[in-house]
Amino acid sequence: MKRRVPMLIVSITGFLLTIQYFSPHPASEMFYNNALDWLVIIGIFAMPLGIYSMVRIQFHKVIRRSTGWGYSVIALISLFTMLGLGYTDKCLENGTFFMKLFEYVYIPIQATMFSLLAFYIASAAYRAFRARNLLATIVLTSAVIVMLGRVPIGWAIHPLIPWLADWIMNNPNMAAQRAITIGLGLGAASTAMKIVLGIERSYMGME
């Protein structure tokens, strides 16, 4: 019973929403609007669950003095500080402490994390990007052309470079991306079908 009821709900909802997609009938529209409301309501429940899970994991790390427990203390302090400061109506106004923390702490931290990629890519390009065989050489040549073609210096060196970069993006790249997208789409559709039909049950923690 504990397994059949959730599976039945998933199957019925899945079938109804699939049929609904192709029907412009008012009843179908009403069902769709109700489903959207339900999605929002159910989705909201995930948020306290996520916060609870995070607090629990970090708290246990601190209690057990696990490796890096100091970071957990910072994570917990940060969480509750932002929660506390963000609880007031006026927290989002310019100049508040909440916004200052966001603007001068959070934004630079996030931007720094992403910026580090440039350093790793440069190091990786130097050490690992090798023309070992024909395919690797094609990838390497394409990468060099696109890298130069996507910045103004490519145009300054020769107008053919940005043209070639555009050709690579619009032809070989697009063909490969399309194949990947179609593959992903078919995979997603078949997984959805398996879930609706009750064949795929791993979302309930079952084999």
Next chain:
Amino acid sequence: MSIWEKLLQIDRRIIYLLVFLAAIIPFLFPAGLEVNTTREVQSIYDFIENLAPGTPILLAADYDPQTQAENGPQAQAVLRHMFKKDLRVVIMTLSQDGAALAEMFSNSVAREYQKRRWEDYTYLGYKPYPSIIILSLGQDFRISYPRDYYNRKLDDIPMMQDIRNLDDVAAVIEIGGGNVCHMWLTYAHERYKVPLALGVTAVSGPQYYPFLQSGQLFGLLGGLKGAAEYETLMDGEYTRLDLPRKAIQGMNVQNFVHVLIVILTVVGNVAFFAIRRRERRAS
């Protein structure tokens, strides 16, 4: 150890230092190279340019601080164009870290053009669960956003009176760095047939080219280059308002760093082949 082997085993901190210098020097000595525009950027510009004043348009600023360096200048350039054309702009975000960013840039650009909140533009703010929100926008903005970011009821906002759902906006311009762009394609464009253009990071740009060719996207801003192209198209406006061309300045940095990566790749390969040749001769 030969010079080639030494070269290949160079301390990575030296490479980091080179990247650091390549990023800093262009700020001091900008190259000032011309940015050429591509079809996919030009088509966004043309689309907005051809809209009549007062036309509603939706700008989804779904990016966070991580990708702000690329997406920020894109969003600002596009919003400036929208305000220049006197469009009615609905701004929203589906990125939890993007709510404050979107508010900051929308208010600052609005000030440049003396645009009034709720009459010329409305900022809806952030709501979680992107796919659900996008689907609900197709039915009615008020399902997910009964009130805007400033807690004003959408029904009380003058410019929102005749904007009920995605059918009422001329297009959606989505600026984002994650898979939310795919959601806009699937749930907004495919389901509700609203014209869609994207502004994405350079890393994720290549995966959207098939959608350009199929006509599912009418334009694409790829990374900082896309933003720099848009700033070039809007050059007169940037000059008139004496605004910094952030993306074009950023392209100076990208110039140097890209060239450095190409040089490093070439040097690494030359060393690799020199060592391999010597080893083959020895054996």
